[in-house]
Amino acid sequence: MPAGRLVDVYGKWKVLFAGVIGCALSSLSYIFASDLIHLYLIEFFFGISFALQRPALLVLMMVMSGKLNRGLRLGIFDSTDDIAGAFAALLSGIVVSSLGFEPLFLLCFSCYSISGLFILKSRMEIG
Numbered sequence: 561m562p563a564g565r566l567v568d569v570y571g572k573w574k575v576l577f578a579g580v581i582g583c584a585l586s587s588l589s590y591i592f593a594s595d596l597i598h599l600y601l602i603e604f605f606f607g608i609s610f611a612l613q614r615p616a617l618l619v620l621m622m623v624m625s626g627k628l629n630r631g632l633r634l635g636i637f638d639s640t641d642d643i644a645g646a647f648a649a650l651l652s653g654i655v656v657s658s659l660g661f662e663p664l665f666l667l668c669f670s671c672y673s674i675s676g677l678f679i680l681k682s683r684m685e686i687g
Contacts, residue, residue, distance in 0.1 A: 563612050582609025585605075590661070
């Protein structure tokens with residue numbers, strides 16, 4: 561079943577939360593990988609988790625942006641997301657070169673976990 565259909569069936573908040581928590585657990589599980597097959601499994605799970613959260617996030621952005629200037633707002637969101645991704649890649653390189661991979665994985669886990677908490681809080685406020 562495509563992830564977009566899951567959003568229709570279970571709702572944007574549940575699917576987004578499941579995707580974010582899946583990404584958090586995937587980030588943390590890198591620390592425990594000791595074999596190449598572990599990395600493949602983690603990447604597979606990470607991909608599924610990201611595939612869950614992206615359609616839910618886009619639906620949420622469409623709902624929250626309203627009808628006026630929706631294209632502009634979605635464009636700004638997508639551009640901001642791309643810039644944040646580029647900045648994250650640069651920051652990741654700095655963290656890995658100075659501290660190693662484990663602190664990076666813990667940092668990613670923390671960011672995803674905090675995002676999950678914000679999703680729960682936002683769901684209560686927005687509905």
